[in-house]
Amino acid sequence: MRRPSGPSLTDVAKAAGVGTGTAGRALGGYGKVRPSTRAHVLAVAESMGYRPNRLAQGMIAGRTRTIGVVCADVESPFFSRMVRGISDVASENGYGTLLTNSDENVVLERDALEMLLESRVAGVVVTPADVHNVKHLKAAVADGFPVVLADRLTSVKADSVLIDSVAAMHEAVTALLKHGHRRVAILAELRSERDLAWQDEAGRSRRSGTPLSPSAARVAGYIQAHIEAGVPVDPELVRATREYSAEAATAETLELLSSSCAPTALIAADDVMSIGAYRAIVDARIRVPRDLSFVAFDDLPWLTLVKPQLSVVRQPVYEIGTRAATLLFERINGNVAKPRRVVLPYEFIARGSVASL
Amino acid sequence: MRRPSGPSLTDVAKAAGVGTGTAGRALGGYGKVRPSTRAHVLAVAESMGYRPNRLAQGMIAGRTRTIGVVCADVESPFFSRMVRGISDVASENGYGTLLTNSDENVVLERDALEMLLESRVAGVVVTPADVHNVKHLKAAVADGFPVVLADRLTSVKADSVLIDSVAAMHEAVTALLKHGHRRVAILAELRSERDLAWQDEAGRSRRSGTPLSPSAARVAGYIQAHIEAGVPVDPELVRATREYSAEAATAETLELLSSSCAPTALIAADDVMSIGAYRAIVDARIRVPRDLSFVAFDDLPWLTLVKPQLSVVRQPVYEIGTRAATLLFERINGNVAKPRRVVLPYEFIARGSVASL
DNA sequence: TTGAAAGCGTTACCAT
DNA sequence: ATGGTAACGCTTTCAA
Secondary structure, eight states: OOOOOOOOHHHHHHHHTSOHHHHHHHHHTOSOOOHHHHHHHHHHHHHHTOOOOHHHHHHHHSSOSEEEEEESOTTSHHHHHHHHHHHHHHHHTTOEEEEEEOTTOHHHHHHHHHHHHHTTOSOEEEOOSOTTOOHHHHHHHHTTOOEEEESOOOSSOSEEEEEOHHHHHHHHHHHHHHTTOSOEEEEEOOOSHHHHOGGGHHHHTTTTSSOOOHHHHHHHHHHHHHHHHTOOOOGGGEEEOSSSOHHHHHHHHHHHHHSSSOOSEEEESSHHHHHHHHHHHHHTTOOTTTTOEEEEESOOGGGGTSSSOOEEEEOOHHHHHHHHHHHHHHHHHSOOOSOOEEEEOOEEEOOSSOOOO | OOOOOOOOHHHHHHHHTSOHHHHHHHHHTOSOOOHHHHHHHHHHHHHHTOOOOHHHHHHHHSSOSEEEEEESOTTSHHHHHHHHHHHHHHHHTTOEEEEEEOTTOHHHHHHHHHHHHHTTOSEEEEOOSOTTOOHHHHHHHHTTOOEEEESOOOSSOSEEEEEOHHHHHHHHHHHHHHTTOSOEEEEEOOOSHHHHOGGGHHHHTTTTSSOOOHHHHHHHHHHHHHHHHTOOOOGGGEEEOSSSOHHHHHHHHHHHHHSSSOOSEEEESSHHHHHHHHHHHHHTTOOTTTTOEEEEESOOGGGGTSSSOOEEEEOOHHHHHHHHHHHHHHHHHSOOOSOOEEEEOOEEEOOSSOOOO
């Protein structure tokens, strides 16, 4: 059953001829130890190949030097880069990173959180799968457990790091409208029923009600841009995939493009939508920007490898990760009172995929 | 210092009016408990919001229900997909995944491994940064600690999962040669001095000596293909970036393309090299396959988004992860004796980026 | 400055 | 089937 995990502190103490207290103080760097004693203990420990047991340390502290991450899917470029940011900050702090994937499924998210809690992680960074179903997160926060929300806002009273999705999409769509486009389509995930009620969202985001999911917020920005420009929104041009998958995005885009009410421009609401939409554009042999203007979301290398290079709304993904982790460690170490919100800058990068009409 | 982490098993036992043993058996599902007793304990635990402490469980077992991963960089598409595979299998087994990045640096790799060992993970999946500097891995294996090597072979006597890189590159280059190409260039990482001595590698890989790094193995396959086809290898056409970065790959490719000895075909040795090389091709306004034939390595979505679509050597990345994790769990659970090697199939996918001369 | 001992939350063992 | 208790490896009192 047990794995022999090498010499324990007690073994080292015994071999060094000191008490466990002294050995612990020498090796752990806490309390007072005479320099010569410390040197001796260190030497003995070294020679025995002593390795501290983080579990035992964690038992005492009530938590380990490990943080948890619950993201939708590390395989996606967005999350893998964000996770890298989190993990880098964790390492700098001597912490490990326990990684889980929710696949945008609240049930899996709850299970993952439960596992992390059982593992006594010091805190978690979460990208909530469902902005409206966050009981488990609220419970954790209510217990005084450090939680940071990344990429998505919810009603949970926790720190959060994200971009202003409404403004980001507002800016991009406004650019499209200024180029003379009057039939601008948007492709977004809009997974929940609530997200699908996007007709109400433009106003809702302004009110202090329930926060919007990123895709809903982006549709809201799209609508606001239209309203401000005095251009009516054609419901046919707002397309929802209902799931975070490139395949669904391709299918939806194909349908959009073959419909009678063809758009002159298309904007995607995230990286996965972008790649799926562009695949449809390629498959349908549509020429960008001659037949259709296209704007992607999340700047990835491939956008500048195709011809023409694609205009995009860029967000500082790595930094979302590092900032989230930093907020988390502040909460773990100090006693931060109120939830903080970090809004990072987005950037609209105009390249060659938008035509003027 | 301590975080209150909710009710303990003792608390539940007390509240339920049973001993800790019984409470543990009821909640942990081990040993014998009368159904009615179990139900009662479960109910009490539920009402108290009891959450088992994995640290305490780990203290007893000598290890936690967590596995460690040391990869080069989760941010890379290759590793993020592999990690997803590992993490999926871990979840299925009720295990967590502790993730670390080595950035292809042996020192960071050793530190990461040390952290994982201190955390008493049940085992690790590693993609060794330096195939020739693996003392720390050997030490872990010698201690009876479960280790699985992914993507890369070393002299460490541990399980491993990878493709046959020599054969994969051999097949792709042979295809190029059959298309009439006589000046085929290869872009590979070749980080270590040993890797750079690629002139000797073709033979070395056949012998039972030190295993090759993936990039060295791929160069070996490249050379073997040339030898078998009776085409001399021009050393100028074997390009090394010395680091795992797209920027370096772009720079090296640019230099290759502007050199006097221009190739008629170029093949990249991994996903990062592929994107870097293609960036150079785009920047230099080189037409594929008219001016240059190009073959990528690792099938990623963007390869079929550019025109023409790029031919590629595909490897089953997700499966490398799942298989590695599966081997690891077999070792964790049972008592597997000898190191096993799983060689997964690669696939050469011909698309439109190779011209016949 | 140092040593002895308590205690963290479990599981395993031994009585009962 | 059940309860009590030792033990895991460490940090932290408390005395000395």
